[in-house]
Amino acid sequence: MDIAKLSIMMSQSQLKQQASISVMKHTMDHAEMQSEQMIQMLEQSVQPHLGGNIDVRA
Numbered sequence: 001m002d003i004a005k006l007s008i009m010m011s012q013s014q015l016k017q018q019a020s021i022s023v024m025k026h027t028m029d030h031a032e033m034q035s036e037q038m039i040q041m042l043e044q045s046v047q048p049h050l051g052g053n054i055d056v057r058a
Helices: 003-045
Strands: none
Touching: none
C-alpha cells in the first residue's frame, strides 16, 4: 500500500470519528434539554396542599 492511500484512509477514519463525536454531543445536549424541561414541568405540577392530611375514620 502506498503512502497516499494510507494517508487518505487515515484522514477518512479521523473524519468519521469526528462526525460520530459531533452527533453524540448533539444527542447529549438534546437529552439534557429535554430532562430540564421535564423537571420544570414536574415542579409546576406539584400541589403542596394535596396529600398532607389523611382521613382515617370510616
